[in-house]
Amino acid sequence: MAKPLTPDICVIGAGNGGLAVAMGAAANGAKVVLVDRLTPKENLARGDLASAAFIAAGQQVQTIRKDSTFVAAHTEHEVDFKAVMAHVGDVVSGASPAVFPARLATLGITFIHGQALFVSRSRLMAGEAEIRARRYVLATGSKPIVPAIAGIEEIGCLTADSVFELGRRPGHLVILGGDAAALELAQAFHRLGSQVTLLAEERVLADEDPEMVSVVVRQLRQEGVAIKEGFKVASVERRGKTGVKVLREGEYAEAIDGSHLLVAMGRAADIEGLDLKKARVALKDGVVDVSAMLRTTNRRIYAIGDVTGARSAQAARRQAERVLRALLFRLPAKDRTPVSRVVRTDPELARVGLSEAEARRRYKRLTIVRWPFAENDLARATGRTDGHVKLVVARSGQLLGVTIAGANAAELIGIWALALSKGLTLRDMAFSVPPHPTTGEIGKSAAMAYFGAKAQSPLRRGIVRLLRLFG
Structure with missing residues (x-):
């Protein structure tokens, strides 16, 4: 059996926060191992960068349409959806060389592609590799929540992670949810030529100021996005060979027909397969329980980002900076600096x-x-x-x-x-x-x-x- 790896820091998760910790630690001379079941490029393809590229494409189409105000003759612009998805892929590929395993190796980071599994408080297995690090950082992020709606397992659905794998533009996209991702994707798909209906159980962006949310919702509705709040889904079923039907719960019977179903009803900490019990890492309300210093119930293990309930890339990066201070310089990781929240609609x-x-x-x-x-x-x-x-x-x-x-x-x-x-x-x-x-x-x-x-x-x-x- 190969000799165990003994880095100063083992980072589990190659998303925004994990990469920031790994690169920052390596730049300061620490020996770093980075573990993820996805490659860094696959993480980028599911993250904010891919979403930003897709949203930008929709905004560019909208800008071209608005410019017709100053053109005498105007014809409707047909959107090349394959070109849009190619653009998203190009943006991700353009960023990914910086985080290829070979590039990471030049920075002094050993990348291991595999599922991380704790076997004790201080030992981790990743594929065939055994890791005995001085400190660990959990940065595994989150995964989309797909609720137990009757029929959804049978017909399947898209999520904010898988939607950029589409090869064809949806004719009528039905979105379940009212969070930031739901609204961003609703507007972008509509601008790119899809009919879009958004169904939310409560008001959209429920955590934000209703007065300010109304500015966004008003614009989406003016553009033609159908938004139905207070819509609780009873079940979903197949319509025809490839379509979907969403049925409403309650006394007001209503059915929404569409070609594709996308679920954007929040995210949950991605801790599957880690066996955190063996590491003596406790959970609280479904996320990793951390102190103000971002330390878990195992003093050797820290956690940052979505896995702790911090729901943005900027929050994860700020936490990465704090953890680096604690790991490298033994400085306090407490921080009351407010982190901004952004909904990238237009x-x-x-x-x-x-x-x-x-x-x-x-x-x-x-x-x-x-x-x-x-x-x-x-x-x-x-x-x-x-x-x-x-x-x-x-x-x-x-x-x-x-x-x-x-x-x-x-x-x-x-x-x-x-x-x-x-x-x-x-x-x-x-x-x-x-x-x-x-x-x-x-x-x-x-x-x-x-x-x-x-x-x-x-x-x-x-x-x-x-x-x-x-x-």
Whole structure:
């Protein structure tokens, strides 16, 4: 039998977070083994990069259609769906050489393609390889949840992981779910020529501010995406040779016919096959239980990303940075830096910090400040005026959270994430000088609106009148 591998760190999972830990540790001279049953390229093909490429293709088609405003004669543009999927593949392939096993080896990382299995608190098997690492990092991510709906096992379904394997464009895509992936894919497929019906048990994006979500939902409906909220599925069945029928539960009988079924009803921690019991790693509410230091109930094992319940690539990467500090430099991994959340529809929805509802549960008095895209010069020039910025401010003037619904919200939220992490004040934001004309000025305008409201107070107006007396 081959000699056991004894790295400083063994990372289990080659997704965003796992790669960040492995590369960061290797760059600092640590001996690293990276294990995954998927190759890094296969992880990329299922991740945010593939989704972003697909969404971008839909947005490009929409842009071409909008440009017809300035063209005398307009003909409908037929979408080449095979070319779209080839584009997604090219984007993934363009990024994947950086994480090929041979490339990882040049960085000092040993990649093992196989299922990881703990055999004790400190030993791991991956295929024929035995690993005895000083520390382990669980970064196995998540997998789509497919609920136990009557008939779904018989007819099968697409998920957010498998949908990019489609060879033909769906005629009528029926999507079950109302999370970010559901809305993103609904809009992208509709823009690429599919009829789309989205069925959600409760309101879509239930964790986000309803006021801001309405901006996104309104646009999707205007484009032609059918969105039915409060739709609880009773069963699904085959319609004809290849189609599907979704039946509604309850007194209002309703059936939705489609050509393809996609389930986007959340994700669950991907811990299948790891045998975490032998590693003495406890679970809590279906995810790996970690401390504020990201350490599991086994002190030799840390966990990051979706497997801990952190539901975004940016959260996983931030946790990767924290774990590296703990593993390499023995520095505290505690961190209260807020991580932004993004829904990549068009218009986009982005948030950092507390929503209004979350803030009202913690604070007695709040100030809510809004500023519309329609008041921004560049937004008007480009015709992207839907949406607004919403600031949640404590009585003391402390900025608690920011939500943006509008064009390029994912880019605009970055400066607010920095402001919250560094404790910048609204005065700092109001006195910033963004270039003109840009949509970045919307944030400055929102901050200035806060002080504009304060300027109406009798005390401030009295001070101004008094100072007039001195010339």
